[in-house]
Amino acid sequence: MAQRIYNFSAGPAALPHSVLQKVQKELLNYDNTGMSVMELSHRSAAFTQIINTATALIKELMQVPDNYKIIFVQGGASVHFALAPMNFANNKNADYADTGLWSYKAIKEAQKLIKVNTITTSRNDNYSFIPQIHKENISKQADYVHITTNNTIYGTQYTDVPDTGNVALIADMSSDILSKTYDISKFGMVYAGAQKNIGPSGFSICIIREDLLVRCPDDIPSIFNYKTIADNDSLYNTPPTFGIYVCGLVLQWLKEQGGVSTMEQINREKSALLYDFLDNSKLFKATILPPYRSIMNIPFTSGTESIDAQFVSNAEANGLKQLKGHRTVGGMRASIYNAMPLEGVKALIDFMKRFEMENQ
Numbered sequence: 299m300a301q302r303i304y305n306f307s308a309g310p311a312a313l314p315h316s317v318l319q320k321v322q323k324e325l326l327n328y329d330n331t332g333m334s335v336m337e338l339s340h341r342s343a344a345f346t347q348i349i350n351t352a353t354a355l356i357k358e359l360m361q362v363p364d365n366y367k368i369i370f371v372q373g374g375a376s377v378h379f380a381l382a383p384m385n386f387a388n389n390k391n392a393d394y395a396d397t398g399l400w401s402y403k404a405i406k407e408a409q410k411l412i413k414v415n416t417i418t419t420s421r422n423d424n425y426s427f428i429p430q431i432h433k434e435n436i437s438k439q440a441d442y443v444h445i446t447t448n449n450t451i452y453g454t455q456y457t458d459v460p461d462t463g464n465v466a467l468i469a470d471m472s473s474d475i476l477s478k479t480y481d482i483s484k485f486g487m488v489y490a491g492a493q494k495n496i497g498p499s500g501f502s503i504c505i506i507r508e509d510l511l512v513r514c515p516d517d518i519p520s521i522f523n524y525k526t527i528a529d530n531d532s533l534y535n536t537p538p539t540f541g542i543y544v545c546g547l548v549l550q551w552l553k554e555q556g557g558v559s560t561m562e563q564i565n566r567e568k569s570a571l572l573y574d575f576l577d578n579s580k581l582f583k584a585t586i587l588p589p590y591r592s593i594m595n596i597p598f599t600s601g602t603e604s605i606d607a608q609f610v611s612n613a614e615a616n617g618l619k620q621l622k623g624h625r626t627v628g629g630m631r632a633s634i635y636n637a638m639p640l641e642g643v644k645a646l647i648d649f650m651k652r653f654e655m656e657n658q
């Protein structure tokens with residue numbers, strides 16, 4: 299069997315090794331059912347326990363207050379670019395912060411349904427920083443304010459959750475959910491695609507404040523209605539059962555690591571090591587300035603396209619995979635989500651040191 303490598307992919311991303319081993323062990327016979335999880339009825343006792351446990355672990359690990367519903371929704375984060383305006387924009391009006399390609403896509407999709415006010419943007423500066431949201435700039439008629447907490451492609455991240463007053467804050471947390479502590483009570487809804495910090499691709503998790511669920515209009519198709527999904531405990535139709543099962547194992551693993559605050563410390567240590575190296579390197583540099591740096595996605599470059607290409611290909615050959623930057627940005631990007639161990643980051647830095655010496 300080929301050796302496992304260090305996978306720096308932005309998503310679908312690395313999963314904890316022990317979780318994959320558990321999946322393998324249980325694949326043919328889950329918990330003495332004589333069946334694979336994939337073959338279990340979504341209404342069976344065994345699956346009910348799987349989804350209830352996963353939900354309880356999200357609530358516990360993220361300290362979700364009691365007045366929030368946690369649901370599993372089919373489709374990735376992009377589904378919510380449409381569902382959020384469909385469900386929550388009763389005045390057909392919302393404010394968006396434009397901080398990267400994903401927030402821009404969220405805006406473009408919302409514009410098909412409602413009036414969007416882009417209240418802040420760093421688009422003309424290549425999304426190199428997080429522009430502030432000033433409370434006084436929030437539109438009076440806005441049904442909600444939408445942000446992207448971590449910009450996966452550009453490697454920028456909010457340090458503080460913006461204060462939007464009485465206007466509900468909706469956050470795409472796809473690439474930093476469960477990586478650091480967040481005060482969920484500051485949000486109306488948080489959503490995240492699974493394939494970065496949660497599990498396999500194909501579904502998303504939403505955490506929705508109950509007073510927002512009341513807004514969901516009756517006249518949208520049920521399958522797109524958050525309230526319908528919530529009222530049916532994510533079982534309005536057949537949910538992505540296997541993904542939810544893996545998600546539960548990842549959450550259990552996270553709990554065993556010490557929970558989100560311990561994981562945040564590890565993530566801060568990992569990212570600090572890499573940024574320190576980049577800031578002192580003669581060959582490589584980080585593309586984002588310190589106040590805006592993400593602890594999850596770290597873009598960097600040598601400044602020379604051919605050297606970058608050589609680096610990516612040599613790194614691949616040395617078991618450090620998927621370091622090529624996003625096609626719209628170029629250079630390199632190391633995505634170091636929860637499942638990337640400290641040793642993986644150290645291995646990357648050691649390799650970069652060697653590459654630097656050979657390329658002086």
Ligand SMILES: *Cc1c(COP(=O)(O)O)cnc(C)c1O
Nearest residue numbers: 374375376400450470472473491
């Ligand atoms: C990956 C990502 C998405 C897209 O997720 P899909 O599951 O492919 O729809 C959206 N937003 C952010 C911040 C992401 O990182």
